[in-house]
Amino acid sequence: MFPKYIELNGEKFEVVYERAKARTSSVRISGDKVVIKLSRFARDFDQDRMVVKFLKWAGKRISKVEKGLVLKPEYNDGGKVFTHNKVYDIVVKITDRKNNAARLKDSVIEIFLGRVFSEKLSEKGRGVVVKKLAEDLILKDQVAYLNEVTDELNQMHFQEKVNSCKFKKTRSRFGSMSKKRNMNISFRLLFAPREVFRYVCVHELSHLKEFNHSKRFWAVVEGAMPEYKEAEKWLRNNGFMLG
Ligand SMILES: [Zn+2]
Secondary structure, three states, X not given: OOOOEEEEOOEEEEEEXXXXXXXXXXXXXXXXXXXXXXXXXXXXXXXXXXXXXXXXXXXXXXXXXXXXXXXXXXXXXOOEEEOOOOEEEEEEEEEOOOOOEEEEEOOEEEEEEEHHHHHHOOHHXXXXXXXXXXXXXXXXXXXXXXXXXXXXXXXXXXXXXXXXXXXXXXXXXXXXXXXXXXXXEEHHHHHOOHHHHHHXXXXXXXXXXXXXXXXXXXXXXXXXXXXXXXXXXXXXXXXXXXX
16 A cells, blocks of 8 residues: 555656654655655554555656756766756765775766775765765866856845855755845756746845735736746756756
């Protein structure tokens, strides 16, 4: 009754079940996982029904994904990670060193895993470590690009002071702007189409003019990017598939 995997749109998704303290159960899609949180209060019969309902929802959601538009990063030996301005090649090496290490040379990311450490892990566990090490390097390498894009958009449309602009590895939101003018952009957007990335930057910069989501705010967004609704739609339909 509780499937471990489902295949949707020709792709395999792992289904993860979690116990939730909350009274309500929920579902979300995150990367290649469907995460179902089942309330502790739900009866077995209800749980079965909910799982069926949630998987149906996930299927609908995934069927809306525009195929081919998202190039999923491949964090494994021989894998490639496509960003807007660079393709990274991932090379994984097992070494006799104690610690794991990683370095970036041009566009090659070399990951060194300690033999003892690596042998203790499952393939999946190793994948998680490789992903984290590679992501950290890409994130650092792409900061210049992020600043370039936001500076350009800011100069063209806003002329506001921005205190800092950073990538964040958040899953919950694509961007934020604080009252102190610190801007955060989700690292995952590097794997979205360029226009979508630019839209989120425009959105956050627009908050320097209007610190809310009022009509006036959306007018500011539209002024800087008339076709912003397409990017919003793209994020709604595809955003959860990123990285
Ligand atoms: Zn906003």
